[in-house]
Amino acid sequence: MGKLLSLNLGRARASAHTDIGRTAIDKRPARGSVAVAAPGPRGTAGSSGSGIAGDEVCDHRFHGGDDQAVYAYGRExxxxxxxxxxxxxxxxxxxxxxxxxxxATSDALIGERWRIGPQVVLEVCATRIPCRTFAGWLEERGWMKRFTQRALPGAYLRVITPGEITAGDEVTVLSRPDHALTSGMVFRALTLEPDLLPLLLDVRELGAHQREHAAQRLRR
Structure with a gap:
């Protein structure tokens, strides 16, 4: 059993490190309880992009949607x-x-389910791939290379059961699938270790975008 240390929300701000000129990567801890719900498929009309109420997603081409509804990273x-x-x-x-x-976030299994607080259930479903917005925001030289080599991507989760959560809630792993594919392994497959790509094709819980990307790379 773990703990939710903070629940973080981002508001759009101007950025020179993104194609559309703004980003919501600057996320700050929220006070009180916040609603969590599936936002709908990426880029669909009326979708906020984020599964967290009050959190903004700016570039709907590459971020947000049901398979990137919530992003988790470990304090460790x-x-x-x-x-x-x-x-x-x-x-x-x-x-x-x-x-x-x-x-475990980077080592969480794709398809693993977490309960946060008394209501909300989330399912690990995708990994994070670093972008130039992330690098520009941190202002660390060679950041994308360093982040990729370390292979500690955290995990994206989809919303299975909506509800409200707050900082301090317990996080309980409810179930784990019987395969060994973790968020970190998906990350490594899509970056520096393409020999792992075949492992992504048969895990139905993996988000469609990353599963299809793996299939396309294998076809090439």
């Missing part, structure tokens, strides 16, 4: 980066909605 992993970079990293600084403690 932030602490590792904090020591390596020699700077303080606050909860939410990686653009994560959920900063957790005592919960």
């Amino acid at each position: 992993e932030l602490d590792l980066w904090q020591r390596e970079l020699g700077r303080e990293l606050a909860n939410g600084v990686f653009g994560e909605n959920l900063t957790t403690l005592g919960v």
Whole structure:
């Protein structure tokens, strides 16, 4: 059993590091309870993009939607980066909605289900791939290469049961599938270890965009 240390929301702000000129990667801890619900498929009319009420998604071409409804990153992993970079990293600084403690995020199995608080159930379904917005936001030289080599991507989750959550809620792993594919393995397959790509094709819980991307790369 783990803990939700903070629930983080982002508002759109101007950015020179994104094609559309704005980003909501700057996420800050929210106060009180916040509603969680499936936002709908990526890019559909009326979809907020985020599964967290009050959280914005700016570039709907590549972010948001049901398979990227909620992004989680472990405080343990932030602490590792904090020591390596020699700077303080606050909860939410990686653009994560959920900063957790005592919960495997990068090592979470695709299809693993978490209950947060008394109501909400989420399912791990995709990995994070770093982009230039992330690099520009952190202002660390060679950041995309460093992040990729470390292969600690956190995890994206879809909403199975909506409800409300708040900082301090318990996070319980309800179930795990019988395969071994983790968010970190998906990340490695899609970046530096293409030999792992075949493992992505048969895991139905993996988000369609990343499963299809793996299939396209294998066809090439």
